[in-house]
Amino acid sequence: MEDAWIQANSSPAGQLTTKMGRLAASNTPDPSTHIFPFRPNFGHEGIKTELWANYFKLNLTVRSLFAYSLTISRPVPVEEEGKPPKKGGKSTSGKKDGDAADTPKGKKLAIIIQLALDQLPEQAVIASEFKQQVITLKKLDLPETNAINVQITDRARPDKWVVTFNGPESLQIDDLMEYLITMKDVDSSFPKFAREIDAIGVILGHMARTDPGTTAIGSGRFFAFDNARADAARDIDQSMVTILRGYFQSVRPATGRLLVNTNVTHGIFRRAGNLGAILTKKGLNRMQTISAQNIDFRYAAQLKEVNSKFLSRVRVRVHFPGKRAGEFSGSQDATSSGLATSRDNLDKNGKEIEEGASPQFTVPRFSYGGPQHVKFLLRAREPQPGEKPKRAPKGLQWGTYVTVAQYYMAKYDHEADLSLPVINTSPPGRRPNYSLAELVEILPGQTIKAKLSPIEQDAMIQFACRPPPSNAHSIVTSARQLLAYDSNNLLLNNFGIAVGKELIKVLARQLPPPEVAYMSSRGNSAQSVLPNDGGWLMKQVKVIRPGRLINNWTYLYFGQGQNPKPTVKNFVQFMKNNVGIQINPTPNPSQIPADGVCVAGNVTLEAAFASLAKCRPQLIFVVLPSKDAVTYNTIKKLGDIAYGFQTVCVQADKFMSEKGQLGYFANVGLKVNLKFGGVNHKLSRDIELIKAGKTMVVGYDVTHPTNMAPGAAANAPSLVGLVASIDRDLAQWPAYVWSMKGKVEMLDDTLVHGFKSRLQLWGRNNKGQLPENIVIFRDGVSEGQFSQVLDQELPKIREACLSLYTSSRRPRISLIVSVKRHQTRFYPTDPTKIHSRSKSPREGTVVDRGVTSVRYWDFFLQAHASLQGTARPAHYTVLLDEIFRADYGAAAANALEKMTHEMCYLYGRATKAVSICPPAYYADLVCTRARIHNDELFDDNQSVASGKSAAATKIIHESLKDTMYYI
CATH class of the missing domain: 3.40.50.2300 (Response regulator)
Structure with a gap:
């Protein structure tokens, strides 16, 4: 019986019984499959209104598609064909097996795939994300080996690769569309038809990805960086970053139709342009002052920060001086390591990459150098057969060390700018190749992953803050142009896909705000306050307790x-x-x-x-x-x-x-x-489910290492914050925090102990009685991880309960995922139902149809009043329900929406409704504080990258562990 209770990962299943989507609930749970709770009904409480949503309707005539997965490898030499690879041997590139040169990424990978696609028949209808797959309308006419040889020719030596097309996998778009109409479950997976939906997204993004003036980040963010089409850009003073406004797109299933979610997004990019000018504007042109007698370590620290944050692995175009001033004899694109340093030509173990070729720096204790400080070994390139050996530049000799300034003067008659640091334009892990900063150009469209300074953060917030009408206008104009949604997109026409011209409209409701209560100024009675515009004033009142x-x-x-x-x-x-x-x-x-x-x-x-x-x-x-x-x-x-x-x-x-x-x-x-354990305010009318004092509410979240230097994130941990209410007041939320393996979303076994500790704390505050109901808000997981939450996390929660409850008494659990980082936005259509200041929908707006599925139980809630910018609603999805349907029947949706909305007025640190329910909000604060406690694991990138930092969360002091220390 206990095992069955642990494995019962779903609420009572239901079946779709009518074409109109009326749902009849079954009373028999099936623990062997993940049948997510059927929507008990749509909510109906509140004032009805209509909104625009940032979605376009997709019209499809295509019936099926084919998907090929791609494998990129080096060609096998003729003499090695048919032979097994030698253990510990070298690849055909001359690099060790597994070397970065044999695993192309980013721009280089996209070039290799494009060269392969260019060799396919012209009539083939093809789309790709230029990473792992190719989507086609028909099966491709490929060589017998399914492989295409390509060669990148704009290099000193030919760069050869083999692109192998694996498959194809047949994708049934007809079945997807039938499912959206009937909502009949064909299996227990979630989300349904993910492969087909992803393929349509690849097709929609193909044209933007092939545009040389557009850069793509991840699967769905696109930014135009050419001057003609850049929607907006802002350079930040005293910084080397640029903010770009771009657009996000994602294909989303909805009841009876397929939609494309399109939204405004923003990104941080390296500032493009002449590197010498950028460094000068940053005030880093002080190399001429550095000597063995004058070492400026503050300057060295500034260079170190800029190098690790902005210049490491940056794509550049190196220009070669021509005969006349301001003219170039040629140029070459490269991936730069950044500033020249005394560790160039050394691998991560401190060994020389190329023996005897390490640079020399004339200022020993200064890690960086200008053209007059950096010396390199001048070596002749081995001549090709029949080619005469080349002479050394005028006045220089092969096999000797020369400064970068001497080399450029001898070879190009170019006088180097001695105030600027030298740039190493070789990729990391290669023998250095030095260039002058004034001859190096940072190519546009390069995103950056680094922790922003306070000035950069403020600039980002100010730039991104726009009124909803402005964002909506950009979506229906600039976004459509950048993403090529309209009829001039021949690729979409060939695939049989058309994007609707207008944003869709959805039905919404505005829930009324609850009254909040304080103690009167005399302290002898409760006094109610009615919020206005999502907030209230704390005048002539005191805290409840x-x-x-x-x-x-x-x-x-x-x-x-x-x-x-x-x-x-x-x-x-x-x-x-x-x-x-x-x-x-x-x-x-x-x-x-x-x-x-x-x-x-x-x-x-x-x-x-x-x-x-x-x-x-x-x-x-x-x-x-x-x-x-x-x-x-x-x-x-x-x-x-x-x-x-x-x-x-x-x-x-x-x-x-x-x-x-x-x-x-x-x-x-x-x-x-x-x-100190107080209660600031409460609701005048307690939440129905909570008022009996038998329901504990839980929130938990995970924060992962982000914006870290390459290699550092692999050693940094992820941090977990778990909070739970201790009584019916929903005011005190003590926390439990721990660390686990980095970049892993699903919680480890520590969840058992952490959850058990919250139950015990509840018991100590409720005369030893454990809660009969547990409502859990799990923050931040994606749809593809819903089943994992039920598979991996819910059993741990059940296990914690088993250790404290008797065999005849088990708590009922409802598990809801709350997500704030999504791309759905709503825009008012009725000027009388609009927030007067921000122009967003009014607080209390709930949407559970139009952009949702009738099959699954989810809803969007904008509980707060957005003061500026476009309001972002929270998205809630029910993964497990053993409480609401049982207690409220067909009104279960109303009960959950109302409870979640009213809880947003119980955030204890403010006199306003917040954008996401407090348990999720508090869990996020706990994670933020845990990151502060362990900032050396996230901010000291060099130490973390080397594996020197211990990935163990510091323990909260015993005297604070059951308090809201994090608030």
Whole structure:
């Protein structure tokens, strides 16, 4: 019986019983297959309205397609044909087996595939994503071996490859369209017909991928970078990046039809253009000042950051000077390693790539060099048969070391710019080839994976923030042009695919906001507040329940400007008298420094915390002079991990400014109350399922290593944040956090212990009683991973429950995936049902038809009021339901939508509805804090790439582990 309960991964299955999509639920679960919960009904509560969605309808006349998978390899020499490869031998390229030269990627891979496609018959109708597959209308007329030989000729030596077409696999588009109309399950897989849908996406993206003025990122993001069609671009001052506005597309199934989701997207790219000019604008043209007597290590640090972040593995065009100034005798494209460094010609183990050919730097302790600093071995190229040996450039000798400046003067009569660093235009892992920065051009359209600076982040946010009408207009104009949706796309015509001209319309509903409740200013009764535009003011009210008494506290401030002591005193009085927090009005003089601790001069944060350790303050306020991520991270690691002090950081300019000060005080006060176990506000009418105090709500999320240097992400861990409510108030959400193998989405066995700890915490707060219902919001998984959640994570949750519940009593579980990072957007069609400021749909908008499937139970909810930009709704999909259908029957959809919507008004840190329900929101915050605690695993890329950093999450201090320390 227990095994059956663990394996029961689906709610009662249902069957589609009518052509109109009315669903009748079956009462028998089948644990052997993943039959996701059928939609019990559509929701009907709320004010009806109509919206545009950023989808175009696809019209298909094609009946079937064929898919070939591609294998790219080196040709086998004639003398080796028919022989098994030698163990430990070398490939035909002269490189070791498995060398990067034998695994083409990116641009080179696309070129190889295109050369192969060019050899196919002209009448063949072909599309590709230029990575792994080719989609065709008919079977291809291929050689007997299914292989095509290609050769890249624009290189010093011919670069030969073999492209093998495996297959074909037959794709039945007719079956896909029949399924969308009937919604009959043909098997237990999800999503259905993924291969066919992916193939149509490949066809839609083919023309944009072949456009030389467009770059593609991943499977569905496209950016035009040529001046004629670039929708928008912005260079960031004092940065080497450019922001481009582009477009996303993805084919999506919906009830009775196939759609293409098209949206505005933004990307960070390397700034294109002359590298010398870019470095000069960045202020990095100071090489002429470097000598053995004058070493600027700050300059070296700047070069190191630019090199690792922007210049590593950048595609460039190297120009060769001509006879006249400003003219070029030729050029060559290359993948550059970046700035010339003293480690050029060394592999990752420190051995010479080519023996005796390592460069020499004339400034020994400086890792970089200008044309006057970098010397390389001048060697003659071996002549071809019948060719005369070439002479060395004028005044130079073969086999000697010369500076880059001497070489360019001797060979090209070109005077190098001595202020700029030298560039190594050979790919990583090859013998270096040095070029002058002023002769190197960064090619356009190159995305960048790096952590953005605060200035770059702010610029990105400002650039991306556009009113909904502007984005909608771009989608129906610029996007259609870039993605070639219209009749001039002969490829779509040949495949029998047409893209509708207008955005589709969908039915929506606006759910009413719930009333929220505070304690009256006198503290003797609850007082209701009705939100307006998704928010409310906290005036003449106090928190519903204050947290634990804060008796011992102090503050740290940085010794610049005025002393914040008077402001701190006013702030604490405000929290006590106006917010209702139980706190000692002044620092406890017997234990805590009355005037706080000044962090200035030789006093470090570490020393300040160490000096307070014997006093054991419950809370430390830190007054920061500015927004400084490094200082903030240090404070949180010291407080959360090392000493177990609750910490709250405030910015001096906002904290000590009279403008908006009381609102800032209130916001910080809400954080303090949550950290100490308080309840800030609640709903005037409790959520139906929650009010009996028998339902625990859970949220969990995983964050992966991102924006890291090549090689670093492989050694960095993924971090998991798990939160759960502790009672009916839905105010306190203590966290459990751990690390696991990087880039793995499905949780490991630690989930059993983590989930068990949340159940035990619930029991301690509910007189030993465990919850009868558990509603779980699993954040951030894709549709292709839904079955994995049920296969791999749900059994661990069941196992945790089995260890605590009796055999006769099991909790009912509903498991819902919440996703915020998707591309669906809605635009109002009725000007009377629109947010007056942002022009987005009003808060409380729910959509469960039109862009969803009648078969599966999902819905979009925009709970918040977007103040600027285009509102992004959250997408919720039910993977397992043992609660709502059983308790609410045909009204189950209404019950879940209403509960999720009203929970968005219970986010304790704000006086407004949030965009995604609190358990998912809090889990994301926990992951963010865990990343701060372990920032050396993510920010110290060199250490992580070498495998030196231990991939183990730091443990939260015992005194904070069951608190909302992360808020």
